[in-house]
Amino acid sequence: MDNQKLAVQIDDLTVAYNYKPVLWDIDLSVPEGVLMAIVGPNGAGKSTLIKTILGIIKPIAGSVSIYGKPYSKQRKMVAYVPQKGSVDWDFPTTALDVVMMGTYGSLGWIKRPGQKEKKIALESMEKVGMLAFKNRQISQLSGGQQQRVFLARALAQDAAIYLMDEPFQGVDATTEIAIINILKELRKAGKTVVVVHHDLQTVPEYFDWVTFLNVKKIATGPVKEIFNDDNLTKTYGINYKVAVNK
Amino acid sequence: MNIQEYFELVWTDYTLRTITLGTAVLGAICGMLGSFAVLRKQSLLGDAISHAALPGIALAFLITGTKDSGILLLGALVSGLVGTFWIRGITSKTHLKSDTALGLILSIFFGFGMLLLTFIQKQPNANQAGLDKYLFGQAATLVESDVQLMIIVTGISLFVMLLFWKEFKILLFDADYTKTLGFNTKFIDVLITFLIVLAIVLGLQTVGVVLMSAILLAPAAAARQWTNSLGTMVLLAAVFGAFSGVFGTAISASQNNLSTGPVIVLVAGTFVLFSFIFSPKRGLLFREIRFRKNRTNLKLMKTLQFMYVIAQDHENISHPHAIRILNNFQGYTKGSLKKLENEGWIATHGQQWAMTPKGFKQAEEMYNQKTVNE
Ligand SMILES: Nc1ncnc2c1ncn2[C@@H]1O[C@H](COP(=O)(O)OP(=O)(O)OP(=O)(O)O)[C@@H](O)[C@H]1O
Ligand SMILES: [Mg+2]
Numbered sequence: 001m002d003n004q005k006l007a008v009q010i011d012d013l014t015v016a017y018n019y020k021p022v023l024w025d026i027d028l029s030v031p032e033g034v035l036m037a038i039v040g041p042n043g044a045g046k047s048t049l050i051k052t053i054l055g056i057i058k059p060i061a062g063s064v065s066i067y068g069k070p071y072s073k074q075r076k077m078v079a080y081v082p083q084k085g086s087v088d089w090d091f092p093t094t095a096l097d098v099v100m101m102g103t104y105g106s107l108g109w110i111k112r113p114g115q116k117e118k119k120i121a122l123e124s125m126e127k128v129g130m131l132a133f134k135n136r137q138i139s140q141l142s143g144g145q146q147q148r149v150f151l152a153r154a155l156a157q158d159a160a161i162y163l164m165d166e167p168f169q170g171v172d173a174t175t176e177i178a179i180i181n182i183l184k185e186l187r188k189a190g191k192t193v194v195v196v197h198h199d200l201q202t203v204p205e206y207f208d209w210v211t212f213l214n215v216k217k218i219a220t221g222p223v224k225e226i227f228n229d230d231n232l233t234k235t236y237g238i239n240y241k242v243a244v245n246k
Numbered sequence: 247m248n249i250q251e252y253f254e255l256v257w258t259d260y261t262l263r264t265i266t267l268g269t270a271v272l273g274a275i276c277g278m279l280g281s282f283a284v285l286r287k288q289s290l291l292g293d294a295i296s297h298a299a300l301p302g303i304a305l306a307f308l309i310t311g312t313k314d315s316g317i318l319l320l321g322a323l324v325s326g327l328v329g330t331f332w333i334r335g336i337t338s339k340t341h342l343k344s345d346t347a348l349g350l351i352l353s354i355f356f357g358f359g360m361l362l363l364t365f366i367q368k369q370p371n372a373n374q375a376g377l378d379k380y381l382f383g384q385a386a387t388l389v390e391s392d393v394q395l396m397i398i399v400t401g402i403s404l405f406v407m408l409l410f411w412k413e414f415k416i417l418l419f420d421a422d423y424t425k426t427l428g429f430n431t432k433f434i435d436v437l438i439t440f441l442i443v444l445a446i447v448l449g450l451q452t453v454g455v456v457l458m459s460a461i462l463l464a465p466a467a468a469a470r471q472w473t474n475s476l477g478t479m480v481l482l483a484a485v486f487g488a489f490s491g492v493f494g495t496a497i498s499a500s501q502n503n504l505s506t507g508p509v510i511v512l513v514a515g516t517f518v519l520f521s522f523i524f525s526p527k528r529g530l531l532f533r534e535i536r537f538r539k540n541r542t543n544l545k546l547m548k549t550l551q552f553m554y555v556i557a558q559d560h561e562n563i564s565h566p567h568a569i570r571i572l573n574n575f576q577g578y579t580k581g582s583l584k585k586l587e588n589e590g591w592i593a594t595h596g597q598q599w600a601m602t603p604k605g606f607k608q609a610e611e612m613y614n615q616k617t618v619n620e
Contacts (some may be wrong), residue, residue: 001356018341051422054422054425054426055426056425056426058424074429075426075427076428078426079426080419080422080423080426082422082423086422087419087420088287088419088421091285091418091419091476092417092470092473092475092476092479093415093474093475093476094284094472094474094475098419100326101416101423101427102422103421104412104424104427104430105417105426105427105429107412109413109429110409110410110412111412112411112412113412138475139474147545153423157427181252
């Protein structure tokens with residue numbers, strides 16, 4: 001990874017909501033072009049880490065840089081797929097409208113989305129197989145469809161780095177495969193994709209890079225080298241046996 | 247004066263026209279901006295802001311000694327804003343929940359305001375009477391300059407809303423995401439809140455501190471029932487609000503000057519009740535009708551399925567069978583048989599029924615769909 005560019009670099013990051021730190025002194029480098037899973041138990045700080053990278057939460061200490069520059073200067077390079085439960089799906093709007101929001105960042109203040117933005121949004125919806133639902137009121141989408149809408153919204157941003165918080169939560173096997181194929185496409189196109197992931201079984205199959213997190217960073221690196229019982233045990237605290245593809 | 251006379255008089259009578267226009271504009275701006283409060287789930291905020299405005303009115307009077315509504319409302323605006331930012335401060339700096347902060351500010355400011363009002367009333371000054379109209383509102387005191395102010399503020403709010411429409415929408419739906427796109431979410435948030443405070447302050451003279459939040463929330467809650475588009479919702483809420491204003495004024499004027507504010511609120515409440523029951527998409531009535539219809543359709547389909555299973559066993563699908571064999575089947579009634587025939591799915595001859603090719607196909611497709619779903 002010496003001659004590889006670093007997409008995300010995190011130094012000495014510490015985050016606390018109150019007195020107790022949720023993330024403790026995290027150093028983490030994500031090389032360009034990897035498809036990385038962040039794994040760790042509930043409450044490990046995975047969502048917090050993603051939100052801190054994105055500047056949604058202010059850290060107590062530490063810094064985040066994107067391609068060598070502070071995140072605040074590189075916003076447009078990073079797209080975010082939040083946890084599905086973080087918004088009110090009863091909001092009065094359509095699926096296409098939500099996906100179109102992905103283009104708001106490049107539009108900037110006040111300017112309204114036009115034909116060009118609509119085209120981008122429709123293309124993103126097609127990629128995730130949601131074109132048929134474009135005019136559907138968002139409350140009438142299933143959980144998996146809502147997840148795809150969020151994914152399409154991020155795709156519409158056309159970023160270099162994608163940060164996703166549990167995009168597989170509550171989706172069926174077909175959707176999961178569809179989503180992972182899209183993520184692999186992104187990697188093929190040279191993008192960097194970071195995914196908070198809960199299903200340890202599928203880590204070796206889906207990802208090439210992994211970070212173990214539990215308040216502290218336990219380990220980070222290629223799945224082939226570090227996805228083992230030792231690190232799993234350190235992260236989850238119990239003797240973890242998973243079928244790691246040999 | 248009855249309602250009909252009111253609507254004849256409103257075009258010619260200056261006072262009546264001023265009051266009606268005022269309440270209509272007020273209803274419109276409150277409906278419009280109330281939509282944002284409802285969608286942010288900040289329904290209590292309106293109540294807190296309006297109560298927080300009371301001490302501002304009293305202080306403005308104590309300082310300036312005038313009862314000019316423009317100056318008093320300026321005082322209301324300042325103390326409403328102070329209350330709002332204290333609420334924000336409390337929720338972001340302490341671990342108190344936002345409803346606790348709202349309740350605290352509401353009661354402290356309102357208590358302080360009442361204290362000042364009683365203090366003013368005890369003063370030996372003939373000029374002090376009439377401040378208590380801000381408690382329950384008094385539309386009859388609206389004069390042309392008040393209404394002009396309302397129109398100007400409504401115009402400005404409309405302009406700002408249209409200008410920042412996209413920003414408002416995305417912030418309401420997903421604030422964190424909006425931040426990651428590089429928008430200054432604090433600015434958008436403050437802007438929306440400021441507009442809501444403006445609308446509330448504007449309504450204090452007409453509707454009063456106590457009922458103000460109802461006129462903010464009711465039109466928006468009613469509008470939400472009829473549409474799934476934000477733009478339509480805001481527009482509808484403005485229309486409902488304006489109608490509530492006009493009808494409220496009409497009713498109160500024609501019924502021996504019933505207090506206007508409460509009547510407007512009751513009219514707006516009627517809109518809400520009507521919408522919750524009768525709106526086609528979310529209303530209780532249509533939901534029940536849809537449910538019954540689905541159930542009837544389902545029964546019909548069950549009967550058809552039963553017939554399909556029987557017909558399948560025969561080479562000729564339209565082979566006739568006795569109606570009697572349906573008797574041990576729950577979904578079967580004479581009525582449903584008739585409906586099936588009307589659909590062209592079966593044909594009956596005396597005591598016998600036979601499936602048509604169309605009906606056979608219909609049943610077959612149902613099965614296919616079922617296997618796909620499972
Ligand atoms: N807004 C908040 N205020 C206070 N504490 C919080 C807040 N959000 C999260 N926490 C705490 O921070 C810790 C880390 O939370 P986080 O959501 O980052 O975990 P996670 O790894 O994403 O968990 P999960 O797998 O359940 O999604 C938890 O102990 C949680 O209780
Ligand atoms: Mg999480």
